[in-house]
Amino acid sequence: MAETVNISSMAEIISKEITTHFGWSIYGPRNENFSCVEQSHNRKTHPADVVFAYAEPYEDKITHILCDLKSYSKNSIKPLELKKAIENLNESLTCARKSIDWNKNYVHTSDPINIKGMLFIFNNDNQYDSDFFELFKKATEKIVIDKGNVISVIGPKKICYLANICSNIERLRGKKDLPDEEFCGFFYPEQPIRNIYHDPARLPLTIEQIGGSFHIYRYSEPKETNTIGGLDVYMEDKENEFENFQHLFDYLRKYNCLQSVNKVRIFIPFSKETTRNNFQKALKIYEQTVDENFAKKLNPLINYEHINRVVPHFFSKEIGLRNE
Template sequence: GSINASKIESALASLAKTIECARYSPEWSEKYNFSQIDCEVRGLLFVFNHDNQLQHDFYEFFNPPKPAKGRRDKAVNLEKIPLSAGQQIHIIDPFLINYMLAITNDMNDLIAKKEFPDEEYGFYYPQLTFHKVAVTEKYLPATIEVLSSPFMVIKHGAVYKFNRAKGIEEEVYPEGFVVYYNKKGNSDNEFFYLLDILSNYQILDGINKIRIRLAYREKDERILSHFQRGVEKYAHEYGLDEEAKKRLEDLDVKVVSTVKEFFSAEVISWEPK
């Protein structure tokens, strides 16, 4: 296929060299480090599969499964990547791209239905609250760690619509949180732990509007049933009263459709190089 171990290895090696050069380049610092403070230079490998024909986990290129017959496929040799101690390269693989597209599509749909604000939203970092870190922005951008984690929490403000008859803006949807979940969901334990973490984040308090969107590419066909069993298990484990249990049962949970982008190989071949 168009993506193989040799190409990935070559791209990673090139990126590692680029990181090393950028760390000591006055020209790079002048161009990109606007505040002239100590910063960390990382690499990002964006792997897009034009025809969506990649059927296996991208990371099998690093550790190929043993076939029934014959030899294993070639693996990416990490020893050939000249990455210095402390340096990092992040990878956005085809499956993660599809996940991000699904989130974008879902958010656009919510915005169109006036159930999500156009601008007043950002990614939620509970550790900043717990450790009392001073943050000047109310809504924060996503880090690569958040985008590639099993789930992400987006905090959003209320949605308003102008009422022409009254000449005022009226709230049409309350502020709250949207949780995008990026795991298969094939057991109630997954959702037990998800609820436990969200509770530790102090957002399952009955005050906030909470929506959970199940956005994994290959969801278990019984994922909603597993979620409900996770709620029952969580309520039983912590001895929740009926009111607290009902709040969990009333969580807005929805399966999000997977979005895939396809590009014509013929069109791409005609694009100017």
């Protein structure tokens, strides 16, 4: 039983380490149950491993994320287990949206709120190498989610990717290549029909944005917080690497990033031997599609920087000794 508790704690530890850098805060008690308010659920309570909250970039709302944190070995990451976990979280989310008990413990704001769910699946033996998306599709073929519920599932590889973003942020900040966190946040473009409601220099990485293929971390100079000093772009390991670079360049230009910043660094935690060559090729071809003066600016402005991959790993006995 004690070992099981320590293994379960691994997901809690890594989730806290990751979300600290993403602008999320913990609201209310951790590892507590709240009252079930749906008779059809046939239970008295639902679990709340942890509830995170952040301000929505494009809404005047605070989003609350009800999390189910799972720490599974390779052999436990199966469609049936995933299906059960999603169904249980769906029920918990339905009750959280109606429960006075949940609202009293976890809503610490007078602002309008959203409540969403996140199933966080950490692979505690670092052995899972299957296609998680295929497993997810199989697990959710016949699943029914209650109306109004929004659930995101974060799998093992995505967790490792997010941990690498956080590790690199800490590395850069330690080298003084990144300002203190009060001058940093994630980039969201101004859009014609969507206004940014909060300080653009301190925006969080939303649960929806986590599902994207690249993530842009912006930073400002301490004396010029209204001006973007630079952008750090993190890209996932995807197929069609060359085309993804071209898509990124188009995105940066569309939202005037290349015209308004001093530096763009691109980091790919799961890079390949071909990554740098594909970057250079994509940039060279992209330069040929823009006017000559703008093309001259691109090469010194955008750089690909290799980073060493980090693999989160914990030991059950070591975790058990932490509180002694």
